[in-house]
Amino acid sequence: MLKKIYYLLQVSFILLLSCSGGGDPIENPQPQQITPKNLVFNIAISGTDVNNPNGDGTGLISCTASATDATTYGFKVGSDAEVKNSSGEFQYTFTAEGTNEYLVSVFAYSSTGNMISSFKKVIVYVAPKSPQLVWFDEFNTDGTPDGSKWGYEIGNGCPSNCGWGNGEKEYYTNRSDNVKVENGVLKIIAKKENYEGFEYTSARLITKGKYDFTYGRVEVRAKLPIGSGTWPAIWMLGSNIDQVGWPACGEVDIMEHWGYNPAIISSATHTPSCSGGCSSAKVGETTVSDYSTEFHVYTLEWTETELKFLIDDTYLYSYNPVVKNSSNWPFNMPQFFILNVAMGGSWFTIDPNFTESVMEIDYIRVFQKL
Numbered sequence: 001m002l003k004k005i006y007y008l009l010q011v012s013f014i015l016l017l018s019c020s021g022g023g024d025p026i027e028n029p030q031p032q033q034i035t036p037k038n039l040v041f042n043i044a045i046s047g048t049d050v051n052n053p054n055g056d057g058t059g060l061i062s063c064t065a066s067a068t069d070a071t072t073y074g075f076k077v078g079s080d081a082e083v084k085n086s087s088g089e090f091q092y093t094f095t096a097e098g099t100n101e102y103l104v105s106v107f108a109y110s111s112t113g114n115m116i117s118s119f120k121k122v123i124v125y126v127a128p129k130s131p132q133l134v135w136f137d138e139f140n141t142d143g144t145p146d147g148s149k150w151g152y153e154i155g156n157g158c159p160s161n162c163g164w165g166n167g168e169k170e171y172y173t174n175r176s177d178n179v180k181v182e183n184g185v186l187k188i189i190a191k192k193e194n195y196e197g198f199e200y201t202s203a204r205l206i207t208k209g210k211y212d213f214t215y216g217r218v219e220v221r222a223k224l225p226i227g228s229g230t231w232p233a234i235w236m237l238g239s240n241i242d243q244v245g246w247p248a249c250g251e252v253d254i255m256e257h258w259g260y261n262p263a264i265i266s267s268a269t270h271t272p273s274c275s276g277g278c279s280s281a282k283v284g285e286t287t288v289s290d291y292s293t294e295f296h297v298y299t300l301e302w303t304e305t306e307l308k309f310l311i312d313d314t315y316l317y318s319y320n321p322v323v324k325n326s327s328n329w330p331f332n333m334p335q336f337f338i339l340n341v342a343m344g345g346s347w348f349t350i351d352p353n354f355t356e357s358v359m360e361i362d363y364i365r366v367f368q369k370l
Helices: 003-020
Strands: 037-044 060-068 071-075 084-085 088-094 098-109 115-126 132-137 170-172 179-182 185-195 197-200 204-206 216-223 230-238 251-257 264-270 282-287 296-302 307-311 314-318 336-343 356-370
Touching: 060 071, 060 098, 060 115, 071 088, 084 088, 115 132, 132 170, 185 251, 185 296, 197 336, 216 282, 230 356, 251 296, 264 307, 264 314, 282 314, 282 336, 336 356
Parallel strands: 170 197
Antiparallel strands: 037 060, 060 088, 071 084, 071 098, 098 115, 132 356, 179 185, 185 197, 185 356, 204 336, 216 296, 216 356, 230 251, 230 336, 251 264, 264 282, 296 307, 307 314
């Protein structure tokens, strides 16, 4: 009997070993897929109120999203790259000026990678940016003008351009007798004196090779000289003048004044289509009776499509050809400044009693949108 029981136990043990060593494995169950639901998406525009339904002009929006079973959220503005986080909060600042409509999308992801999404259209106002001061000279240091900003044209333009193309009678110098900074202003002094074979001297300052720019707002606060024969100017030339010549480079006369016509201030443009004394010259004139006793601010606003001239923030005139080409619009390239007081010209004479007169410039400033 004991032998029989022992035999049965051996058989059972053998069968148990054979079952545990073979057969098909038990398959692991697939993880349960989790899909988020109940997605809530809100967008708040900064500074909205009754008077500003599209925001306060900063362009800032704040987004919030929540969904059941979501662990990660993605936010996408227009065609920008998606930004993911686990908080469901997102801020974005639009920069295009004006009022514009945008598409903002949100994606809610679960721990298993399943996703649901939503989107909203939002209309946002971005205030125009104020131009920033990018270049200036306040002329606050007495002595010679800042050499890092100003150079000089010396002589009378000879031999290639005697009289500077206008029949001018002066010889330009860089002497302190003709140019200096004193008491917070730049002084360009035209004098009657015998010098280098000429009867008059003055100065012509330029920023060529030191500073030029394309587009912006120029402000020059100046007091003009007096005397028949004086010809002060605040103006600009295209920096490519050595390559293309004048007037292909373009000329912008922010302020011109002729002493023989004392109360009239002029602004003008010169292009291949109209330069010098052409009958259709683009010139704006206004009356400024106290030009020599008071400072006035002469302003140019230069954009991709227009040159606008102002005096003391009062609009004077603009140059804005409807169809622009290289002949009438060379003003899409950098220009540099020129400040000078000429004496005489091919179409007017100098008062024989003239002795000396000064153009004073308090500051010159350039503003641009950055």
